[in-house]
Amino acid sequence: EIVLTQSPGTLSLSPGERATLSCRTSQSVSNTYLAWHQQKPGQAPRLLIYGASNRATGIPDRFSGSGSGTDFTLTINRLEPEDFAVYSCQLFDGSPPTYTFGQGTKLEIK
Amino acid sequence: EVQLVESGGGLVQPGGSLRLSCTASEFTFSYYWMSWVRQAPGKGLEWVANIKGDGTVIYYSDSVRGRFTISRDNAKNSLFLQMDSLGVGDTGVYYCARDSGDYFNDFWGQGTLVSVSS
Numbered sequence: 001e002i003v004l005t006q007s008p009g010t011l012s013l014s015p016g017e018r019a020t021l022s023c024r025t026s027q028s029v030s031n032t033y034l035a036w037h038q039q040k041p042g043q044a045p046r047l048l049i050y051g052a053s054n055r056a057t058g059i060p061d062r063f064s065g066s067g068s069g070t071d072f073t074l075t076i077n078r079l080e081p082e083d084f085a086v087y088s089c090q091l092f093d094g095s096p097p098t099y100t101f102g103q104g105t106k107l108e109i110k
Numbered sequence: 111e112v113q114l115v116e117s118g119g120g121l122v123q124p125g126g127s128l129r130l131s132c133t134a135s136e137f138t139f140s141y142y143w144m145s146w147v148r149q150a151p152g153k154g155l156e157w158v159a160n161i162k163g164d165g166t167v168i169y170y171s172d173s174v175r176g177r178f179t180i181s182r183d184n185a186k187n188s189l190f191l192q193m194d195s196l197g198v199g200d201t202g203v204y205y206c207a208r209d210s211g212d213y214f215n216d217f218w219g220q221g222t223l224v225s226v227s228s
Contacts, residue, residue, distance in 0.1 A: 006154075035214035037155075044114070044218040045155070045205065056216070088155050092213035096169050099145065099215070103154035 002026050004089055006102035012110040019076040021105045023089035028069045033092040036065055036074045039104070040085045048087075049074060076107075084109050112137050112217040114206050119222030126196050126226070132189040132206030132219055140164065140184040143209035146191045149221075150202040159191065160209060173199075196226045 003026040013019055023034070031052035037045045047056040049065035052072055062077040076083055089102040118130040130146070145160040159170045159180040168180055179192040189206050203221040210216035 033213045037215075037218075042220070044220045045207075045215075046218070047214065047216050050210070050212065050214045050216075090155075090214060097143075098160070098169055098171065099147070099157035101147075101155040101157065 002029065002091060002093060002100055004091055004100055004102035006087075006089060006105045008105060009103070010106045010108060012108050013079055014110045015079050015081055017079050019074075019079055019083070019107055021074040021076075021087050021107070023067075023072045023074070023102050025070045025072070025091060029091060031068055033094075034065075034067075034072050035090040035092075037088050037090060038085050039088065045088070079107075081109075083107065112208065114208065114217060114219035116204065116206050116219045116222040119204065119224045121225045121227065122196055123228050124197055124226055127192070127194045128196065128224060130191040130193065130204055130206075130222060130224075132191075134187045134189065134206075134208070137208070139182075139187040142211065144182065144189045145207045145209055145215060146180060146189075147205045147207055147215070147218075148200075148202045148224075149205070150199070153202070155205075156202075158204070161189070193224070196224075198226050200224060201226045 005024045007022045034052040036049040039045045053065045064075045086104045088104045091100045113135045116132045146158040161180045177195045181190045205221045206219045207215035208217045
């Protein structure tokens, strides 16, 4: 089973700053299978990025995803107050077709 | 807009059972694989099970296989999770999520809380 490790566990930043969140996989994976989700308390999780770098419908362009192999990054430019949330990476494992998640990074207001 | 609404959570004693439901709207439910994903307090998301659009193919995580049963009723646009032999480790928020067909979950419900405690 592939393990996803997210870092840092908590990131404290101010509005207007840039956030860089990491997701590392325990073995090399295809970009196609890597997604990022945002969670806010009491709300449904929201898909941000799929295929490592494709923004989902309606996601502002300050959100971007990058990476390949075992190292993937979610970057949020010019943080807005509504961006402070928990971010999780998700990996699709094709054999069998199941999903694995990272433990999440909490982005909090400094 | 796609909507997924979970229900059925609650407090149950260890060893007990609970049945969760998820009602879907604003998309052709039978076309999509659907998943259950849970989140224990203070922990990350954990995939639990998924089911093909026609209900003929099902997968479970090792942690729930043999205790949980996923099913669906396409006529009622509904997804279910029958949970038996519940333990304290099953406590958490349970989400239903649509599988996009392209290797990720694209829509989620708000979740329903399951608490297993004596």
